Amino acid sequence: MVYGPLSTMNYQETVQYLYSQLPVFTRDGASAYKADLTNTLELLKPLDNPQHKFKSVHVGGTNGKGSTSHMLAAILQTAGYKTGLYTSPHLKDFRERIRINGHMISEQLVIDFVAKHSSDFDEIQPSFFEMTVALAFDVFAKEKVDIAIVEVGLGGRLDSTNVITPLLSVITNIGWDHMNLLGNTLQLIATEKAGIIKPGIPVIIGEFQPEVAPIFINTAEKKKSRISFASEVFKSKALDQKSTGSIITEFVNVKITPTSLNQYSGLKTQDLKLDLTGSYQLKNIKTVLCAVEELRLQGFIITDEHLKTALQQVKTLTGLHGRWEVLSRHPLTICDTGHNPEGIQEVLQNIASVPYQKLHFVLGAVNDKDISSMLKMLSTDAQYYFCRPDIPRGLEAEGLKQLAQSFELHGEAYSSVKEALHAAQQNAGENDLVFVGGSTFVVAEAV
Numbered sequence: 001m002v003y004g005p006l007s008t009m010n011y012q013e014t015v016q017y018l019y020s021q022l023p024v025f026t027r028d029g030a031s032a033y034k035a036d037l038t039n040t041l042e043l044l045k046p047l048d049n050p051q052h053k054f055k056s057v058h059v060g061g062t063n064g065k066g067s068t069s070h071m072l073a074a075i076l077q078t079a080g081y082k083t084g085l086y087t088s089p090h091l092k093d094f095r096e097r098i099r100i101n102g103h104m105i106s107e108q109l110v111i112d113f114v115a116k117h118s119s120d121f122d123e124i125q126p127s128f129f130e131m132t133v134a135l136a137f138d139v140f141a142k143e144k145v146d147i148a149i150v151e152v153g154l155g156g157r158l159d160s161t162n163v164i165t166p167l168l169s170v171i172t173n174i175g176w177d178h179m180n181l182l183g184n185t186l187q188l189i190a191t192e193k194a195g196i197i198k199p200g201i202p203v204i205i206g207e208f209q210p211e212v213a214p215i216f217i218n219t220a221e222k223k224k225s226r227i228s229f230a231s232e233v234f235k236s237k238a239l240d241q242k243s244t245g246s247i248i249t250e251f252v253n254v255k256i257t258p259t260s261l262n263q264y265s266g267l268k269t270q271d272l273k274l275d276l277t278g279s280y281q282l283k284n285i286k287t288v289l290c291a292v293e294e295l296r297l298q299g300f301i302i303t304d305e306h307l308k309t310a311l312q313q314v315k316t317l318t319g320l321h322g323r324w325e326v327l328s329r330h331p332l333t334i335c336d337t338g339h340n341p342e343g344i345q346e347v348l349q350n351i352a353s354v355p356y357q358k359l360h361f362v363l364g365a366v367n368d369k370d371i372s373s374m375l376k377m378l379s380t381d382a383q384y385y386f387c388r389p390d391i392p393r394g395l396e397a398e399g400l401k402q403l404a405q406s407f408e409l410h411g412e413a414y415s416s417v418k419e420a421l422h423a424a425q426q427n428a429g430e431n432d433l434v435f436v437g438g439s440t441f442v443v444a445e446a447v
Contacts, residue, residue, distance in 0.1 A: 050141030061172030084148030157195020278324030384411025
């Protein structure tokens with residue numbers, strides 16, 4: 001495609017320009033990952049370093065950081081704070097990545113930013129992700145948000161978002177993902193994630209995992225940062241076991257009980273309803289509540305009523321999709337973005353909580369993931385509909401089918417996600433379940 005002057009491009013042309021001109025991780029994979037903060041810092045200079053002009057919470061981890069970020073944003077905006085939210089990747093629209101009080105930034109803002117700073121792009125040659133972070137921080141500063149929730153893109157230590165000095169750092173958990181970039185042991189991955197811990201800034205770790213906990217404890221001690229493990233402060237249980245499958249009530253009904261007051265005072269047992277369904281939210285909510293307690297200690301006025309109100313409408317308030325989301329009831333069709341071994345394990349637990357006669361699994365993947373680890377976890381009793389997400393990194397459906405057959409997983413290959421989903425829904429009986437997953441990019445084409 002030939003581009004004219006950037007000042008004359010419309011929104012779709014601007015976004016296409018960004019994707020085609022700059023290396024994009026979601027498109028190119030490891031080649032787009034720049035393990036260096038230099039470009040980000042250089043790009044922020046002509047913007048007058050907006051990263052220093054707003055308060056923030058930095059959220060990293062392997063799984064759950066998206067849900068955690070959206071819940072925190074919903075709570076803060078319900079409490080009356082002008083709240084920025086930066087997340088990645090997006091499902092449908094580039095602007096999903098940057099929101100203020102749940103609203104995506106305008107198309108014109110994206111157009112103007114690219115046109116105004118094209119000479120900086122030419123000189124610095126930033127990655128797509130570096131440019132997007134710069135745009136987000138510029139927006140948050142100019143809009144004078146009270147606080148921004150900033151989700152780490154990949155890793156932590158050298159992630160482009162790691163130029164902020166937050167009020168609080170949050171790391172949800174550590175799992176096997178992006179090993180080609182972050183390391184091939186959990187300890188190496190944890191070390192990269194621990195890179196968002198800042199001197200003197202409190203840090204909350206969602207899950208106490210014995211194999212990596214010492215890394216976080218030692219890092220926090222060296223940086224004189226107060227550390228809490230949410231799983232050691234709260235315990236949670238589903239009040240209605242059926243609701244974790246989201247089939248009966250569309251809510252996860254949770255009882256939260258403090259097990260250790262730690263540095264927090266006044267914690268009490270609460271019954272909460274979460275509109276983000278899926279049993280893994282029982283883990284995420286503990287991390288969220290610890291973060292809320294920390295923000296309260298820092299002077300934020302967040303009442304229990306704010307909590308309860310926000311958690312029942314996170315999707316409405318923030319626009320979050322793709323987390324154990326019901327797409328249709330006839331036949332029952334559910335999607336989830338879980339794609340690494342730990343994420344798939346959570347998905348399988350949720351599938352097991354749903355009554356069905358036969359499982360129809362629409363499955364796609366990207367070619368730089370450890371696909372064999374995922375396939376060996378899947379049920380041989382399901383009917384599979386193999387497909388390729390529409391990105392260059394997408395694994396060809398026929399190749400996925402052949403690999404799956406070596407794990408006794410059988411089905412047909414389809415030319416697109418939509419075609420695979422249509423076939424699955426056509427084949428499903430009244431009491432069957434259709435599930436869509438394996439990759440965020442598969443879910444993006446299904447929702």
